[in-house]
Amino acid sequence: MSFGPRPWQQTSWDWRAAGNFMLGGTGAGLLFALPFIQNHSPFPVILALLLIGGGLGSVWLEIGRKLRAIHVFFNPYTSWMTRESFAALLLFGFGISFLILDQTELQYLAAVAALAFVYCQARILRAAKGIPAWRAPQVVALVLTTSLAEGAGALMLMQPEILATSLFAGAVIARALAWSGYWAALKQPGSRSALETAGKALVQAGTLAPLALVVLGAVYLPQAVALAGIAAILTGWRLKYVLVTRAAFNQGFALPQLPVRGAR
C-alpha cells in the first residue's frame, strides 16, 4: 500500500458550521436537561432556543445560496441535515408552545425533539465519508454526551438543584468516557495532533475540575458549581470547534497497486 498526496484539512466548513455544533449542541442539551429540574421560569427555555437559533443562523451564513435555505427540507429520506432541520422545527414549535401555554407535557416534547436534533447533528458528522475523524462511529456518542454536558453545564449557571447537579456530574463523566472511546479509535495522525490539546482540556478542565468544583460547591462554596458549568461548556465548545475546523483531515489518495511498466 502506498499513499499519495498527504491528507489535508477540509476547508468547506469553517467556524460558521462549527457554530451550529457548538451553540446548537448546548441549546439542545439544555432543553433536554430542563425536565430534570423543577423549572418554573421561562428563561432557560428562551436561552436554549436562542442558542439553537444562533447555531442555525451561524450555519446559514455558511451556505452559498442563502435565499434558497428552505431547500434544506427536501431530502428527509437520506439526509441527516434535512432531518436536523425538521427536528429544529419541532423543537421550536414545542418550545415556543411551552412558553405560551406553560404546559409541562410540551416541555417534555421539546426535550425529545432536542435529543433528536442533537442526534441528527451527530449523524451529520458520521455520514461525512470524506473525513475519517468524523465518520468514526464513536463520534455519535461523543457529540451526544458533549451536548448533554454543555446543556447541564448551562443549568449549573441557573438552577443548580441536586437532580440537575447529579445529571451534570453524570454527563461530564459520560462525555469523558465517550471521548476516551473516540480517541482510542482515532487513527488519522493529523486529526490526533489537532485534537490532542483540546482532548486533554476536556478531561482535565472539562471533567476532573468540574467534578471537584461540584464537590466544593456542595460542602463549602455554592458558587463553585457555576464555574464547573462554565468549564464544561467551554471545553466542549473548544473540542467541537477543533473537530470541525482543525481536525477534519481527508484521507488523501491511496494506490493499492503500482503500475507495472515494461518487463515484469
Next chain:
Amino acid sequence: MTRWVMIADLRRCVGCQTCTAACKHTNATPPEVQWRRVLDMEVGEYPAVKRVFVPVGCMHCADPPCMHVCPSTATRKRADGIVTIDYDLCIGCSYCAVACPYQARYKTDVAQFAYGEAMPNEVARHDEKRLGVATKCTFCADRVDAGLAKGLKPGVDHEATPACVNSCIAQALHFGDIEDKESNVSQLLAENQFFRMHEELGTEPGFYYLWDRKDEKGVTEARS
C-alpha cells in the same frame, strides 16, 4: 441497462495534464477549480522510487455519499450512473464536499477569472448559476446525451465522449458502458488487473485504474 464508467491506465498516463486543460476549456471552470486533475505521486524511498500519475475527479459512484447527504436533492444519480448536480436546487451547504472521499467537489462563491478582470471568452462563458453552489465533473453528460441522440457511441465516437478522454495523448483514459460486455471498457477490464480508489468505503466508484495485464487464464476467466 447502461452504466458509464471511466478507466485510467496508470501504465500509460504521462502526467501531461492535457485532460485537465481540456476539461477546463470544455466546462469553463474558474481558476483553482479542476473537475479533472492528475496527481503526481512519488512512491517508495530512494533509490526504489516510482513516480505515478493518477487522474482523479468525481468517481460517479454507484452508491454516492454526496447524494445521500445532500439536503436539497440537488445531487442525483441518473439511470446510466452519472451523478449530477441541479444548480437550481443546490443551496451550497458543502455537505457533499465533506462527504466525498475523493475531494471532487468545488464551491466558488464569487466570480473568479484567470487574470483578475474577465477576458472576453470568460465573459461569454460565465454562468451565474454556478456561483455559491457545488460543482464537479459531469462526465460531460451533455456531450454524451447529444451524441446518443445522434446515434453515436460514447467512448468510441469523439463527439459523444468526455473531453478529457478525447484529449488524452497517451490513450490512458477510456470511457464506455461497463454493462455492455463488448464495450471498450469491458474489454479493458477483462484483459487487465485494476482497482478502484478507496474501495473499502463501499461507494463503488465508476472510475477504474488499470495497473497490469492479466495472464491468459485470468483473461479467459473474466470473459467467461
